[in-house]
Amino acid sequence: xxxxxxxxxxxxxxxxxxxxxxxxxxxxxxxxxxxxxxxxxxxxxxxxxxxxxxxxxxxxxxxxxxxxxxxxxxxxxxxxxxxxxxxxxxxxxxxxxxxxxxxxxxxxxxxxxxxxxxxxxxxxxxxxxxxxxxxxxxxxxxxxxxxxxxxxxxxx
Ligand code: HEM
Numbered sequence: 001x002x003x004x005x006x007x008x009x010x011x012x013x014x015x016x017x018x019x020x021x022x023x024x025x026x027x028x029x030x031x032x033x034x035x036x037x038x039x040x041x042x043x044x045x046x047x048x049x050x051x052x053x054x055x056x057x058x059x060x061x062x063x064x065x066x067x068x069x070x071x072x073x074x075x076x077x078x079x080x081x082x083x084x085x086x087x088x089x090x091x092x093x094x095x096x097x098x099x100x101x102x103x104x105x106x107x108x109x110x111x112x113x114x115x116x117x118x119x120x121x122x123x124x125x126x127x128x129x130x131x132x133x134x135x136x137x138x139x140x141x142x143x144x145x146x147x148x149x150x151x152x153x154x155x156x
């Protein structure tokens with residue numbers, strides 16, 4: 001029962017977090033780049049980002065806690081030594097990447113340097129921001145597919 005609850009919270013966290021990344025990448029950022037949300041693109045971006053970042057931070061912590069809890073309870077640390085379970089490495093890799101981005105990159109890079117860059121070279125700054133989101137979304141999508149299929153018996 002406790003592992004079933006951990007799994008349910010794990011998946012809920014993934015849905016909120018990766019769903020938000022997908023919305024930002026495929027809907028919000030293209031609209032901001034086109035200027036559809038107003039001429040002040042930086043303001044439009046910060047309005048979205050400022051609210052979502054706390055949801056993403058909370059979700060990433062829940063996913064990490066429930067994930068490590070399941071590994072310990074199932075006794076499956078050994079999977080990290082078997083390449084068939086590449087999706088376990090992918091989960092921890094994507095999680096580590098987002099932990100760094102949300103808790104270090106966001107306050108110390110995005111807040112400090114991005115506004116100045118976006119004011120000086122808006123086209124390039126938002127194109128790079130969008131590209132980074134596309135890469136993160138592709139990595140996260142592959143991980144979700146691999147983890148769901150893998151934890152239900154798929155061994156490539
Ligand atoms: C510290 C990071 C993480 C750890 C330790 C972790 C650990 C786990 C474990 C132990 C399972 C159950 C495996 C099994 O039943 O065989 C699992 C399932 C899963 N995880 Fe993670 N995970 C982490 C991050 C992520 C991330 C970042 C994603 C998505 C991008 C993700 C998506 C999933 C999915 C979709 C499942 C399958 C749920 C199901 O269908 O039952 N996890 N995870």
